[in-house]
Amino acid sequence: MDYSLQIDKRVLLVRTIGNFLVLGSLASISFSFWPVASAFVGHNIDKLRGKDYEVAPTADTTQSFGSLLGKSDPNIKVLVPQDPNFSIIVEKIGADAPVIANVDASSKTTYEAALKKGVAHALGTAFPGQSGVTYLFAHSTDTIFNVPRFNAVFYLLNELVPQDKIVVFFGGKRYDYLVIEKKITEPEDVSYFTLKTEEQILVLQTCYPPGTTWKRLLVVAKPAAVSQLQ
Numbered sequence: 001m002d003y004s005l006q007i008d009k010r011v012l013l014v015r016t017i018g019n020f021l022v023l024g025s026l027a028s029i030s031f032s033f034w035p036v037a038s039a040f041v042g043h044n045i046d047k048l049r050g051k052d053y054e055v056a057p058t059a060d061t062t063q064s065f066g067s068l069l070g071k072s073d074p075n076i077k078v079l080v081p082q083d084p085n086f087s088i089i090v091e092k093i094g095a096d097a098p099v100i101a102n103v104d105a106s107s108k109t110t111y112e113a114a115l116k117k118g119v120a121h122a123l124g125t126a127f128p129g130q131s132g133v134t135y136l137f138a139h140s141t142d143t144i145f146n147v148p149r150f151n152a153v154f155y156l157l158n159e160l161v162p163q164d165k166i167v168v169f170f171g172g173k174r175y176d177y178l179v180i181e182k183k184i185t186e187p188e189d190v191s192y193f194t195l196k197t198e199e200q201i202l203v204l205q206t207c208y209p210p211g212t213t214w215k216r217l218l219v220v221a222k223p224a225a226v227s228q229l230q
Contacts, residue, residue, distance in 0.1 A: 052076050053091045059084035059169045081169040088119055088136060088204075089167045093156035099136060099168070101127075105193075115139050119154070122193065128170040131198045136168075137205040154206035157219055158182070166202060166221050177202045177221035184208055185216045192218065 052075060059081050081087035083098040090096075103120035104110045114120040119138045126132030138154040160166075166177040185191075192203045200223050208217035 053094045054078050055089050055091055055165075055167045055174075056080045057174075059087075059172050059174060082118070084169055084172050086121070086171075087169045089169075090157075090160070090164075091167070092164050093159050095154065095156070097138075105135075105137065111137075125193065126200070128168045128175040128202075129173070129200070131200060133192050133195050133197065133201045133203055134168075135192060135203045135205065139207060154204065155210050157204060157206050157217055158208070158210075160219050165224070166204070166219075168202065176224040178224045179219055179221045182217065182219045185218055187213065187216055189216065192220075 054076050056078050077094070079089045079091065079094070079096045081089060082096060086099040086101055088095070088097055088099055098118035099121050100114040100118055101121045102123045103114040105120070105122045111120050115138060119136050121127075122135040122137060125135040128134055160179050160182060162179050162181065164179045166179065168175045168177065192201075195201075202221040204219040204221070206217050207213050208215040
């Protein structure tokens with residue numbers, strides 16, 4: 001029996017299995033982060049092409065579509081609130097999604113069901129126009145397979161900087177906010193949930209880095225009229 005031949009076959013088998021494992025791992029990573037990379041690249045290509053977004057002036061869809069049809073600049077897309085009762089639009093990143101109210105952020109089953117439809121409003125936090133913190137959150141999703149299941153509207157939230165505009169439509173009214181800061185926190189940080197204030201504060205939360213559940217990215221904003229006075 002040729003033992004050297006047997007050893008060579010074993011080495012070949014181990015190498016083959018190892019190569020398959022490496023390729024499988026690379027494929028898994030690619031699938032996981034492809035939506036993030038695609039969103040980032042697409043956003044930057046749009047910027048290079050001069051494409052811009054503009055929020056519809058009102059929640060009235062008739063007027064909004066009229067404004068859309070009247071636009072002469074093909075590079076400007078008017079974003080119409082998907083639900084005039086509760087929606088969020090972020091011009092800079094082209095985000096436009098309905099908001100599901102009073103979602104229990106401590107119940108995975110509850111918030112996952114909500115995030116299949118849009119952005120979630122945390123149960124117990126304020127609504128637009130009320131004193132206190134209005135807390136909206138969304139998944140950035142963990143794999144490409146979850147993109148159709150969980151809304152990825154906040155993929156590009158990290159692109160926002162102070163003075164960027166966020167618009168929330170609630171109860172048929174429009175509320176304009178300006179970003180004042182963004183921060184990265186631990187998943188266990190619930191300081192904004194428990195914050196008691198007479199101010200009106202909007203907080204947007206997503207996972208960070210996009211495609212992971214390692215940290216949380218918070219974007220904090222205040223009503224535009226208030227922010228411009230500060």
